[in-house]
Amino acid sequence: MKPTVAPFPAARLRRARQTAAIRGMVRENTLTPDDLIWPVFVRDGDGIVEPVASMPGVVRRSVDKIAQAAIEAQALGIPAICLFPYTDPSLKTEDCAEAWKPDNLTNRAIRAIKQAAPDIAVMTDVALDPYNINGHDGYVVDGEIINDATVEALVKMTLAQAESGADIIGPSDMMDGRIGAMRQGLEAAGHHNVMILSYAAKYASAFYGPFRDAVGASGALQGDKKTYQMDPANTNEALRLIERDLNEGTDMVMVKPGMPYLDICRRVKETFGVPTFAYQVSGEYAMIQAAAQNGWIDGEKVMLESLMCFKRAGCDGVLSYFAPEVAKILNG
Template sequence: MAILPTHRPRRNRKSEVIRNMVQETNLTTNDFIYPVFLIEGQNKTIEVSSMPGIHRFTADRLIDEIGQAVELGIKAFAPFPGINDALKDRLAKESANPEGLYLKTVADIKRQFPDVVIMTDVAMDPYSSDGHDGIVDPESGEILNDASLEVLGQMALAQARAGADIIGPSDMMDGRVAWIRDVLDRNAFSHVSIMSYTAKYASAFYGPFRDALDSAPKKGDKKSYQMNPANKREALRELALDEQEGADMVMIKPALSYLDVIHAVKANTNLPVTAYNVSGEYAMIKAAAQNGWVDGEKTMMEVLLSIKRAGADAILTYFAKEAAAVLRRG
């Protein structure tokens, strides 16, 4: 006589109600931070060719986009600016201009939507004539870490004055969290949070983002400051430093190919952990869906669920509006 199984895990899968009852990971719109692209001009939206469904917005149209996202339940936004080349220089001076595109738009968003959270980006590359996240030595081509901190601190302070709720240093310079925290605290912005890009990898998945904002380096690459994709323990070293320096939240970027890093960071900190579901990850799913190779909606939701399951408390994702609409349908 055959011995029948005693343990039957399928009993917990036998109906939709039971499956939902025992589901271990759940997505909500509270999990999403929506990255949006800002450009000069008026009354324009321009689709990013390598990111179907994602647009670059002038400030007036960006306000409309944020309003639509708020209606879907999204409450946090991360604007990234495309700066006119004529305003770029090697010291990224435009980054601290209170009358510039980025800071004026941040202030306007906070005036019109005072309850949303705005996370700003601190790195020199959108404003740098060199396209790097730090100051480039004109003779050696070296990225000058300590000299860059002064620029990053002034950039963060200007963003706090404009109304930023969370400062997001994405530059990967050593010591920048401590430097920015000190600048903010000395200028009465101790209430402004820092979400550090703790482990930002030198990834091939950033291509569509750089297309969207024309922010690729003019010479060289970013491997001397962004992390080697082969390394996981190094992320834990960066985590320990960010905790010591005063980060309020930590981030892993990209997300989908670094789920193991998200999991390791989550296991080694009590700080909130975020992950950036980057442009290349978005583009791959969209391209496959357009070719009929995958179900785009189901794949999107599975990817976002996997990032949260790995340990992310929040996810920066270009899918935010689309996923919020799916969640609203139930």
């Protein structure tokens, strides 16, 4: 589309900015609670709400408190909540068998949420890093993260979550072929309506540090994840990955991290026109919170502006730790 503008003074573009009412009339993008997915951290125990030091305002909750949080999110109009487990180190092993146990933390939390807040969608994380003694998303053999055996494990994890009542599976592992294997497994098991929101373009980013603190993976990680997560310098590769995941049966796609990769969000939406999401990751959240706490920025305004940026870039929704706070503001 080529803009057509009359010469000045026939066109005074500031006319459309002069009052809040007029600005609202011509606003190109809007932000509502429907645009939000709330990532939450679940841990073992009862009655526990435990702060995450590197993410001010974010906590780990026991399963009973996760259910309460889901009730609050549902009342705020947040459509989905995404679970990430803080696994006891004693349960982390090389075979990652805790990942697909029916009564592991994630699966217990899914059932608790579905009972307490049945109208909210439950999204899960599928990757081995919360259960892996070496902190990687896949099995490690002689220093190499191996693909095919990892995919087999991820399918077992997917099916256990679907059996527990998950609505949306979120594969964050970045193994090749995992979407097709998961879709085939879900169909064969009769889970025809379980959706997949693939972390299709997940970059090997330095913005994930506080998240790894939150799930207890920082100390466990040996080496880095550059052999399976994307190089931050690449853009065309992201489109190939998105196309592959769509061909294998994902319903929605995600770009991660968020604001540093808005160009990727825009290219994905314009190229494929599919439901496109971004993850405003822990480092993005922590930077905004830290600057706000130091009085360097207006935290509320920057929070809202940052989320509007995703909508402007073409995203249909955003995973954000700000979700409850934003929903309260938007609800008035």
